[in-house]
Amino acid sequence: MRNLKKSGGLPGTVYEVRRNGVYYLMALPAVLLVFLLKYLPMPGLAIAFKNYNFRQGIWGSPWAGLNNFTFFFTSEYAFRTTLNTIWINLNYLFWGTILAVGLAIILNELTNKKLVKLYQNVMFLPYFFSAIIIGKIVTDILFSVDAGLANQILSFFGAPKINWLKIAEPWVKIVVAAHLWNSIGYSVIIYLASISGIDAQMYEAASLDGAGKLQKIWHLTLPMLLPAIILMALLSIGNMMFGDFALIYAIIGEDNMAILPKVDIIETYIYRAVRKTADFSTSSAIGLFQSIVGFVLVFGSNALAKKIDKDYGLF
Numbered sequence: 001m002r003n004l005k006k007s008g009g010l011p012g013t014v015y016e017v018r019r020n021g022v023y024y025l026m027a028l029p030a031v032l033l034v035f036l037l038k039y040l041p042m043p044g045l046a047i048a049f050k051n052y053n054f055r056q057g058i059w060g061s062p063w064a065g066l067n068n069f070t071f072f073f074t075s076e077y078a079f080r081t082t083l084n085t086i087w088i089n090l091n092y093l094f095w096g097t098i099l100a101v102g103l104a105i106i107l108n109e110l111t112n113k114k115l116v117k118l119y120q121n122v123m124f125l126p127y128f129f130s131a132i133i134i135g136k137i138v139t140d141i142l143f144s145v146d147a148g149l150a151n152q153i154l155s156f157f158g159a160p161k162i163n164w165l166k167i168a169e170p171w172v173k174i175v176v177a178a179h180l181w182n183s184i185g186y187s188v189i190i191y192l193a194s195i196s197g198i199d200a201q202m203y204e205a206a207s208l209d210g211a212g213k214l215q216k217i218w219h220l221t222l223p224m225l226l227p228a229i230i231l232m233a234l235l236s237i238g239n240m241m242f243g244d245f246a247l248i249y250a251i252i253g254e255d256n257m258a259i260l261p262k263v264d265i266i267e268t269y270i271y272r273a274v275r276k277t278a279d280f281s282t283s284s285a286i287g288l289f290q291s292i293v294g295f296v297l298v299f300g301s302n303a304l305a306k307k308i309d310k311d312y313g314l315f
Contacts, residue, residue, distance in 0.1 A: 043058075044058060044284075045284065045288055046058055046059070047061075047280055047281055047284040048068055048069075048281065048284040048285040048287075048288045049063060049064060049065060049066070049068070049285075050062060050063055050064055050281055051063075051064045051067075051281055052280050052281045052284075064281065068281045068282045068284070068285035069285045069289065071282055071285075072282055072285060072286050072289075077264070077269050080261065080264060081264050081265055081266045081268075081269045082241075082266065084243075084262065084263060084264055084265050085240075085241060085242070085243045085265040085266050085267075086240060086241070087172070088172060088175065088176065088243055088244075088263070088265065089236070089239065089240045089241075089242075089243065090240075091172070091176045092176060092179055092180070092236065092244075093233060093236045093237070093240075095176065095180060096179075096180055096183065096184065096187060096236075097187075097229060097232065097233065099180060099184055100184055100187035100188050100190075100191055100232075101191055101222075101225060101229065103123070103184070103188045104188045104191035104192045104194075104195060104225075105191075105195070105217055105221060107119060107120065107188070107192060108192060108195045108196075108221075109213065109217075120185070120188070120189065120192075123184060123185035123188055124185035124186065124188075124189065125185070126181050126182050126183075126185065127182060127183060127185050127186050129182060130246075131244075131246035131247045131249070131250040132250050134178055134181075134182055134247060134250060134251075135247065135249075135250025135251045136250075138174065138178050138251050139165070139251060143164040143165070143174070145161060145162075145163050145164070145165070146161075148164070150162070150164065151164075165256060165258070165259065166258045167258070167259075168258055168259045168260075168261060168262040168263075169262070171251075171252070171259050171262055171263050172262055172263060174251070175244075175247065175248055175251060175252075175263055178247060178251065179244050179247055182247065187232065190228065190232065191225060191228060191229075194224075194225055194227075194228040195221060195224075195225065198220070198221065198224045202220055203216055203220060206219070206220060226312070227311060227312055230305050230312045231314060233301075234298065234301055234302055234305065234314045235314075237297050237298060237301045238294050238295075238297060238298040239294065240293075240294060240297055241266065241289075241290040241291075241293045241294050241297075242266075242267065242290055242294065243265035243266065243267050243268075245265065245267035245268060245271070248263055248265060248267075248268060249268060249271065252268075254268065254271065254272055254275075266286060266290060269286070270283045270286055270287065298314070302314045302315065
């Protein structure tokens with residue numbers, strides 16, 4: 001259909017560009033930015049299949065085949081980092097969706113609009129905090145051995161202080177909580193926007209039929225929010241193999257071997273490999289592996305969503 005000629009005998013594509021040229025021009029800077037940052041560096045993926053060194057450059061370095069991939073998958077860190085990355089991201093997805101949808105519904109039910117705006121701003125504020133700031137809040141304010149809020153609460157109830165940086169068990173929960181605090185406001189705004197798009201007449205009709213608030217939320221709000229929830233979930237699934245490196249590194253660092261086994265994700269392993277051994281080839285191979293898995297997950301989950309309902313697909 002795109003090749004059919006339109007007004008004045010112009011091909012469909014040319015006609016579309018002329019008809020909506022202003023919009024394409026507005027999108028051009030973003031398209032160029034994506035091309036420069038995402039597509040132009042793609043030939044550098046050859047490093048994953050080479051024994052790369054600086055003197056010979058990318059194309060002069062000898063080929064290594066799949067040796068870089070084999071090195072990672074046979075190492076002691078492969079299973080641990082992959083499992084940690086998936087587990088932490090599943091927690092991000094599950095708890096992030098529940099909290100964001102729940103908070104959006106609660107804010108939507110409030111009648112005082114000034115309070116709603118205040119709560120939105122308070123929740124959205126941490127989104128602008130850098131990972132370093134959040135890391136300092138967690139390590140120095142909340143879980144410091146001497147002056148941390150957590151130990152002060154324990155001392156108030158007569159319990160002994162805990163050296164949190166020496167025990168690994170709670171840190172997955174702490175990292176997940178820090179990530180949610182940092183990002184939940186952004187998701188809440190998206191879900192609130194989706195709720196505001198629901199036809200008010202549907203709620204009025206439900207009220208005339210005798211439906212209460214909980215019934216309207218369960219039978220109207222949540223079903224109408226489902227496409228937005230699935231869309232956000234699909235976008236998160238695409239990053240399932242990529243952890244929140246900046247946040248985890250700001251909180252944990254790279255030398256805390258007591259905590260690292262629980263929160264050591266693929267990115268922290270790559271960073272250590274590059275920083276300590278300058279092993280760009282293996283690091284590139286791991287990054288390519290992450291991207292391929294993410295690509296498969298997005299297409300697979302999108303196909304599954306479209307089987308449930310054609311309108312639920314991302315593309």
